[in-house]
Amino acid sequence: xxxxxxxxxxxxxxxVPGSLIPQRTQNPMKVSEYFxxxxxxxxxxxxxxxxxxxxxxxxxxxxxxxxxxxxGCVLPRTLxxxxxxxxxxxxxxxxxxxxEHFDSWEAKGDELESARKWFAKKGFRTLEIDGAISxxxxxxxxxxxxxxxxxxxxxxxxxxxxxxxxxxxxxxLNVGERFVNTPTSYDSLxxxxxxxxxxxxxxxITIDKFVAKYNVETNAPEDYTLNVSLSEDDxxxxxxxxxxxxxxxxxxxxxxxxxxxxxxxxxxxRDSKGxxxxxxxxxxxxxxxxxxxxxxxxxxxxxxxxxxxxxxxPTYARSNGNGAISVFPEALDPRLLLSAWxxxxxxxxxxxxxxxxxDTSSMKQVGLKSLKPGESFTYPQGSIVFEGYQQWxxxxxxxxxxxxxxxxxxxxxxxxxxxxxxxRRRRLWIxxxxxxxxxxxxxxxxxxxxxxxxxxxxxxxxxx
Amino acid sequence: MSRTWAFxxxxxxxxxxxxxxxxxxxxxxxxxxxxxxxxxxxxxTLDYKRTEKVARIATAMMILGFLxxxxxxxxxxxxxxxxxxxxxxxxxxxxxxxxxxxxxxxxRKYDLRWLGLLVSIxxxxxxxxxxxxxxxxxxxxxxxxxxxxxxxxxSAAIISGGVFLLANTIAAAYLYLDSMEAKGERTAxxxxxxxxxxxxxxxxxLVAFVFPLWTFAVIAGAIWxxxxxxxxxxxxxxxxxxxxxxxxxxxxxxxxxxxxxxxRKAAWLCLFAGSTFLxxxxxxxxxxxxxxTYSGL
Ligand code: HEM
Numbered sequence: 001x002x003x004x005x006x007x008x009x010x011x012x013x014x015x016v017p018g019s020l021i022p023q024r025t026q027n028p029m030k031v032s033e034y035f036x037x038x039x040x041x042x043x044x045x046x047x048x049x050x051x052x053x054x055x056x057x058x059x060x061x062x063x064x065x066x067x068x069x070x071x072g073c074v075l076p077r078t079l080x081x082x083x084x085x086x087x088x089x090x091x092x093x094x095x096x097x098x099x100e101h102f103d104s105w106e107a108k109g110d111e112l113e114s115a116r117k118w119f120a121k122k123g124f125r126t127l128e129i130d131g132a133i134s135x136x137x138x139x140x141x142x143x144x145x146x147x148x149x150x151x152x153x154x155x156x157x158x159x160x161x162x163x164x165x166x167x168x169x170x171x172x173l174n175v176g177e178r179f180v181n182t183p184t185s186y187d188s189l190x191x192x193x194x195x196x197x198x199x200x201x202x203x204x205i206t207i208d209k210f211v212a213k214y215n216v217e218t219n220a221p222e223d224y225t226l227n228v229s230l231s232e233d234d235x236x237x238x239x240x241x242x243x244x245x246x247x248x249x250x251x252x253x254x255x256x257x258x259x260x261x262x263x264x265x266x267x268x269x270r271d272s273k274g275x276x277x278x279x280x281x282x283x284x285x286x287x288x289x290x291x292x293x294x295x296x297x298x299x300x301x302x303x304x305x306x307x308x309x310x311x312x313x314p315t316y317a318r319s320n321g322n323g324a325i326s327v328f329p330e331a332l333d334p335r336l337l338l339s340a341w342x343x344x345x346x347x348x349x350x351x352x353x354x355x356x357x358x359d360t361s362s363m364k365q366v367g368l369k370s371l372k373p374g375e376s377f378t379y380p381q382g383s384i385v386f387e388g389y390q391q392w393x394x395x396x397x398x399x400x401x402x403x404x405x406x407x408x409x410x411x412x413x414x415x416x417x418x419x420x421x422x423x424r425r426r427r428l429w430i431x432x433x434x435x436x437x438x439x440x441x442x443x444x445x446x447x448x449x450x451x452x453x454x455x456x457x458x459x460x461x462x463x464x
Numbered sequence: 465m466s467r468t469w470a471f472x473x474x475x476x477x478x479x480x481x482x483x484x485x486x487x488x489x490x491x492x493x494x495x496x497x498x499x500x501x502x503x504x505x506x507x508x509t510l511d512y513k514r515t516e517k518v519a520r521i522a523t524a525m526m527i528l529g530f531l532x533x534x535x536x537x538x539x540x541x542x543x544x545x546x547x548x549x550x551x552x553x554x555x556x557x558x559x560x561x562x563x564x565x566x567x568x569x570x571x572r573k574y575d576l577r578w579l580g581l582l583v584s585i586x587x588x589x590x591x592x593x594x595x596x597x598x599x600x601x602x603x604x605x606x607x608x609x610x611x612x613x614x615x616x617x618x619s620a621a622i623i624s625g626g627v628f629l630l631a632n633t634i635a636a637a638y639l640y641l642d643s644m645e646a647k648g649e650r651t652a653x654x655x656x657x658x659x660x661x662x663x664x665x666x667x668x669x670l671v672a673f674v675f676p677l678w679t680f681a682v683i684a685g686a687i688w689x690x691x692x693x694x695x696x697x698x699x700x701x702x703x704x705x706x707x708x709x710x711x712x713x714x715x716x717x718x719x720x721x722x723x724x725x726x727x728r729k730a731a732w733l734c735l736f737a738g739s740t741f742l743x744x745x746x747x748x749x750x751x752x753x754x755x756x757t758y759s760g761l
Contacts (some may be wrong), residue, residue, distance in 0.1 A: 002723065004695070004719050005715055005719060005722075005723060008711055008714060008715045008718065009711070009712075009715050011565060011711055012707075012708045012711035012712055012715070012740075015699075015704050015707060015708055015711075016704075016708065016741070018699055018704060019699075019701040019704040019705060019748070020701075023699065026698065026699070026700065027698070052700075054699045068689070097559070159697075168694070168695075186751055213606070218601070221607055222607065223610075224607050236498040244607070245610070245692055246605040246607070246610055246613075246688075246691050247690050248691065248694065252757075256694075257693065259693070259694065271515075330524065396693075396694040398694045398695070400695075400696075403690065403696060405697065407687070408681075410683040411683075413683075414679055414680050415674055417675065417676040417679060418676050419674045421673075421675065421676060431563065451640040
């Protein structure tokens with residue numbers, strides 16, 4: 001029991017660092033910032049998995065130990081409880097007057113019979129020997145408690161099941177684009193050890209329309225509505241669906257969530273001869289509530305390679321300190337601010353790069369420009385046209401087969417808790433000879449027994 | 465129309481503060497008047513018969529303040545066209561309402577009037593901070609908050625919080641009284657407090673009573689997260705601290721029921737668990753990052 005208690009507290013303690021230090025699974029950008037700002041410290045912290053606390057060996061060790069200790073304790077108790085449930089209460093003790101709530105008075109004769117009836121009505125389990133009844137009630141406390149602890153095991157099993165058989169992926173799509181559910185369509189895709197790629201259900205989703213509504217006073221978003229066309233198995237037929245933030249699209253075991261959104265400036269890049277080197281929307285990453293977004297347009301096929309470090313503001317304004325800012329999240333007066341770089345984009349170096357940034361260390365800046373839709377910018381190596389913008393949405397696609405076990409575990413846990421915290425195990429005894437003797441005993445000195453004994457006595461004396 | 469309701473709500477919250485202030489003074493007077501110096505022994509004793517009337521006024525004011533606050537919270541909800549739990553100002557006024565509501569509910573069952581002074585100060589401080597620092601104009605919800613689960617999850621969490629904090633206050637009173645008794649006599653004021661044993665039991669009962677509700681709040685949050693974000697648990701700072709609070713209270717219940725801790729050790733553990741709840745509220749809302757940053761600050 002000590003061990004379980006210590007492990008339980010340890011688990012709480014172990015969860016703390018993950019809430020104070022940025023975690024890779026939630027905020028990879030912050031983590032890379034950490035590495036940039038203090039490389040040596042970060043490397044040490046990384047050795048102790050401080051950027052992956054909840055997947056770290058030491059965190060797993062604590063909860064696995066806790067659950068081993070839980071199983072080790074709960075299983076034997078469950079078996080024992082099964083026996084108790086079938087056993088009769090122990091015999092009436094010899095000296096009732098040493099027990100709590102003892103009372104005794106002159107017998108009239110019918111007490112035993114009334115006691116029998118009362119116990120039966122109240123659902124006590126009784127053992128009667130030689131004019132004495134031993135009655136017990138409240139086994140549900142232990143049952144509830146066992147259910148609660150077993151439910152915790154069930155929750156853990158559900159979580160493990162999901163991580164083995166589940167999948168989770170994300171894809172950024174511009175309005176108008178089509179998503180085909182194959183591994184290569186995803187920007188990121190993780191699946192459990194026992195999930196097979198072929199298990200991805202066949203469907204395609206076309207992003208028809210995305211509408212974001214904002215409050216004109218607070219600039220806060222009020223509603224996001226995504227309209228899509230969905231084709232399942234038979235790819236020739238499609239149906240219209242709506243996805244909102246709190247209402248994902250459900251396809252069997254797979255759910256599709258609307259996760260994030262932003263703007264993609266649409267550009268056309270030409271080389272010095274006027275040939276189109278790149279054309280299309282490029283998703284930019286929002287930086288604040290008014291959707292000032294940053295991004296990178298990389299044109300590796302141009303000669304020399306060219307890249308644009310950009311910033312998109314949906315509703316343009318100038319601020320004294322910060323240059324261009326956005327004052328409203330809707331695109332009322334959009335601008336694209338670009339700085340053009342020529343040289344080696346470093347895409348072949350094998351080091352993975354963020355799609356929103358450019359490593360300009362081996363590049364040369366050739367120009368700087370702010371564009372309105374329709375405007376273009378010409379520099380010695382070519383030109384770029386800011387055609388307009390498109391919106392993008394981030395879809396999260398999830399198959400989580402264990403979550404229903406976890407949910408069931410949660411429900412059983414609450415019911416078990418209620419049963420175990422609001423009931424109590426107690427015994428009542430009565431012996432009738434010349435005198436009537438009554439006493440009671442509650443496990444863990446649980447309160448409330450006194451009232452029950454008084455009620456019992458009042459009934460026996462015929463006062464009620 | 466919505467502005468009128470928002471204005472009315474502010475007005476009600478200010479009135480509630482005024483009435484809680486009256487309640488605070490009535491509780492203070494009650495305590496001060498009850499102390500008498502007996503002539504022969506120049507010893508302090510307490511005579512609560514004399515102050516029964518003031519005590520009744522203090523409780524009546526508390527009830528009135530609570531009702532005004534309930535009305536204020538409801539008006540705020542009407543003004544925004546939703547449940548009034550969208551930012552930290554709203555959490556704070558609702559939290560203060562839950563805390564004094566928990567006190568009044570417990571008062572029906574136990575003689576807790578000695579606590580009234582502390583409760584009224586705490587409510588006044590919370591409302592004062594809310595009005596002075598946290599106030600934001602009434603506005604609709606961001607899309608992630610638009611869900612029935614907001615009502616279910618947040619109301620369960622706020623009620624749990626109110627009761628947890630009440631249990632904390634009682635545990636603190638226990639520790640205070642205990643250190644006083646260790647030094648010798650209780651001061652006159654403290655004579656009003658029940659025995660250490662009663663305090664100990666009381667904070668345990670409150671925790672045992674709301675622990676299932678808190679468990680439910682956490683699970684409801686997980687269900688909601690599943691429908692809004694596609695995962696029911698993601699170790700977001702707010703989720704992490706809700707879990708820590710849950711573990712801390714489970715440890716407290718274990719320590720009491722199975723290890724048999726009573727008294728000081730249990731009271732400290734109770735205070736520790738309660739402070740993880742407060743930490744979650746203040747730190748994660750104000751300085752934290754993550755998906756749960758709705759404070760509007
Ligand atoms: C190895 C692990 C564990 C063991 C051996 C264990 C054992 C016990 C026992 C013997 C009781 C007392 C039952 C009674 O009052 O009749 C109990 C109660 C309880 N346990 Fe555990 N437990 C373990 C883990 C946990 C965990 C992980 C949690 C939750 C976070 C938890 C939460 C509770 C709660 C809330 C109670 C109810 C306390 C009460 O009845 O007042 N336990 N446990």
